[in-house]
Amino acid sequence: MKNQEFLLTLQYLDDEHSIKGSPQVIEHHLRNLVNHLSEDRTLSPSEREIKIKINIASPGRSSDNSIEQDSDAAASDTGKKEIVALLEEIEPTTEWLYVLSFSYYLSLFHQNEVITARTLSHLYPEAEISLPNNIHFSIFQCVDKGFLELVGTSSSQQAYKITSLGIKHVEDRIQYSRKERNGKILLDQFESDQQKKQVDLFVETIEPAEYEKLKKLRNFEEQLLLILYYLHEKGITNLVRTIMVYQILLQLKQYNGSPRTVQTALSRARPMVMKVKVExxxxYKLTEKGTIYLSKNNLIHSSNT
Incomplete structure (x- = not known):
């Protein structure tokens, strides 16, 4: 019984969700749920009612009711919009901050108190960004900072919960990012006249097919790679500053993010992009690996590689 896993199914507030894990994980989840409902003074007595069902999780059972599937349920169109909007608010600049942002999303938006590397990994495609090389290292960084804590195991994976300190860090960052955006109007801000001319030339010469391809791309990093490729192919420039890419995004697709988000995405795109220091x-410069990646994913014609 020591390693036995249980399946907990909860019904409350017109919602139902399930979680699979050890007795410690089940107990932790129940305790946090009860605390949450008891502290919410806006709920009526009937709204505080919880229907609980606990079964022994059979080894061959499908994981349709596990917490991992619960994150898939969040991958609706509404869920995708929520994730993208939240990241635009937080503006993560490091891999561990992406992990913390997703943990915040799962906990506060979907009441998933227990988080695993698998549930986090499911959210990267929904957020339209690439998976990091080592998500476990980013989780450990969050634990070291006191933003996540280990609470047991779930589906044979280590399970974590976001701490009050982690929640505060995310919400403080949201407030900081809002103040920063409100304090800067960057619609027509360039670092030089030459940079403005380059952006204007790019916007004037982009073909409808190129624009549609950029517009349809879900992955933000792929959009940036394609912009760097077009800038090179059109003979405009090979070396690109963050603010230049930001201005192109603003003028092409009414971008709602900030230059900091663009810079983070360009950094995450390495080794398909390389940093070059000039003056x-x-x-940033598109590398050969970046061009090969675009070709393999049918984003450019292979004859151009």
Whole structure:
């Protein structure tokens, strides 16, 4: 019985969700749910009622009712919009901050108190960004900072919950990002006249098919790679500053993010993008690996590689 897993099914507030895990995980989830409902003074007595069903999880049972599937349920169109909107608010700049942001989303938007590497991994495609090379390292960084804590295991994976300190860090960052965006109007901000001319030339010469391809791409990093490729192919420039890419996004697709988000995405795109320092300023350049990646994913014609 020591390693036995249980399946907990909860019905409350016109909602139903399930979680599979050890007795410690089940107990932790129940305790947090009860605390949450008891502290919410806006709920009526009937709304505080909880229907609980606990079964022994059979080894061959489908994981349709497990917490991992619960994250799939969040992958509706509404869920995708929620994730993308939240990331635009937080503006993560490091891999561990993406993990913390997704943990915040699962906990506060979907009441998933227990988080695993698998549930987090499911959210990267929905957020339209690439998976990191080592998500476990980012989780450990969050634990070291006191933003996540280990609570047991779920489906043979280590399970974590976001701490009050982690929630505060995310919400403080949202407030900071809002103030930063409200304090800067960057619609027509360039670092030089030459940069403005380059952006104007790009917007004037982009073909309808190229624009549609950029517009339809879900992965933000792929959009940036394609912009770097077009800038090179059109003979405009090979070395690109973050603010230039940001201005192109603003003018092409009414982008709602910030230059900081663009910079983070460009950094995450390495080794398909490389950093080049020119006159003590960081520029980005599409690498051969980046061009090969675009070709393999049918984003450009293979004859151009």
């Amino acid at each position: 003590n300023k960081i520029h």
